[in-house]
Amino acid sequence: MIMICPGCSCLCDDIYIKDGKVFNACRRGEEIFAKYNENRAVARVDGKEVDVDTAIEKAIEILKDAKNPAIYGLDTTVVEAQSLAIEVAEKLNGYIDDNSSFCLGELVEAVLKGEIPTTTLDEVRDNAYVLVYWGTNPYHSLSRHMSKYTYYPRGKRRPRGYDEDRYLVVVDVRKSETAKLAKKNAKFIQVESDAELVDSFMKVVDGKAAKYAKEAGAIITEMKKADFNVIFGGLGLKYGLKDLNMFKEMVKKLNEVAKVYFIPAGFHGNMRGFNETLFEKVGYVNKYSFRDGKSGEEFAFTELLKNEKIDAALIVGTDPVYSLPFDVSSKLGKVKTIVIDPRMSFTARIADVVIPSAISGIEAGGTMVRSDGVRVMLEPLEEKEVNDVYILQRIKEGL
Ligand code: SF4
Known part of the structure; x- marks a missing residue:
């Protein structure tokens, strides 16, 4: 089976999998395919294991109650999910940002x-x-x-x-x-x-x-x-x-x-997809506030956290506890945190709600955008029903 690797913005389209062996991928790409079943997230609310529906319902409740919610991440998921996340941010009148605000x-x-x-x-x-x-x-x-x-x-x-x-x-x-x-x-x-x-x-x-x-x-x-x-x-x-x-x-x-x-050159698999999707909707590529109707440094997720401007964070497919400086990521402890992720990331371990999702490109199909703007369609190895699109659609409908 020929696959597209979602491992980085090259989105290599010649990955060949036969008898469980991965061909043509670099070391990172090979790991993505060979170890995708490891360290999987489990649905949790307040540290207790629950079923996925309960976790989604709790996420909706938190977001409905939030006065200043932010959505962050999204660079490893598909355009279809990014689009829904932007609609959720708009519905919440909140903030939305991805890693590109401190990347490219x-x-x-x-x-x-x-x-x-x-x-x-x-x-x-x-x-x-x-x-x-x-x-x-x-x-x-x-x-x-x-x-x-x-x-x-x-x-x-x-x-x-x-x-x-x-x-x-x-x-x-x-x-x-x-x-x-x-x-x-x-x-x-x-x-x-x-x-x-x-x-x-x-x-x-x-x-x-x-x-x-x-x-x-x-x-x-x-x-x-x-x-x-x-x-x-x-x-x-x-x-x-x-x-x-x-x-x-x-x-x-x-x-x-x-x-x-x-x-x-050089970023997450679908960072450009997020940039393009937000740009098409609002004319900016990141750090956007629907409440203020504009993008600005002060709306970057790191700034919002640092300055304690948010009371809830919906984090999709990224791990700020691992990647951001401690003095910034530690502020997540002061806000209600919802994590949608295939992995039990460091952020998932401290989150109020964890919703386990499918790995985009391996367990869920969809569109990604290469670093040069070429759109590619990823076909999954195996299809999982509970993927980012499903979860974000449910959240959008529940608000
Ligand atoms: S990680 Fe990047 S360079 Fe390596 S196989 Fe995947 S898409 Fe290609």
Whole structure:
């Protein structure tokens, strides 16, 4: 059976499962398929095991009573569930946010607004010459990105692949594993300041002196050799720049002398799906308040928690107790917490209500959106009735 792996935003569509063995997946993907039955969540209310219906009813009661509820997570579930969660947040007049508010949401938003030219990974495989990985280490975070879509494969107009038809650039603050691959037809730029490199690219286009003029000049010369180049931007880029407008300006400037596209790189399987679904509905990609009718830093889930602005949290498919700093996640103890998750996560262990769900992509089908915006339809290995769509639909109807 050929499957799509929901493990990261590559959404690899060539996972092959035969006699219980998983083929083509990276180590993370293989674990997802091989160990999906481990550490499963059980329905709970106030620490006591209950049936799923009781847990759902209790969740509805909590949300109905809440004055300031927030919904958070959703990056590992399908678009159909994300859509329902947004409708629930609207019905509650509450807040909704996902991990992208401290991940790459801002870059996805720039792409959705058409502020940066973008393309698809399939086009990259067939056409791209210069590949810039900026502030991301796909060797770890997107293990098959380079082998399936970018550097290694032979494409229609790049038949010799990385041997001669690609030019790899890695920009990072340290020599990452990906940077170590930058040998032949390649350049590694170790930056102290991403802003200075951005500035250097812009100045070189204008023929001016700059700190990284030599490096930027060499890359622009390579970019001019082809009509298709791409920059992949990761978390290091986001946190290395105080102002992403600079980066957008740089991409525009590069396009005065060469053809350069941008694709955000490195996030959860369906983060972009959440960003697109919310954007279509309200014009923002994350940290949205239905009460205020706008998005803002103050509506990021971490800020709401830190500033004790919420009294109930519905957390779907993410584990803030594990992933957020302790001084933030510990505030969950002060609010009524409902967790919808296939796993008995750390957050599920402290939640008032736990609703066990199916694993999206393995036990439930639906739509996910790849990092480049391509929509894919996931077919489950086995279908479970109690999945995120079912649970969120019940909650929506019960409010
Ligand atoms: S690269 Fe991502 S989508 Fe592909 S197999 Fe690995 S975890 Fe799954």
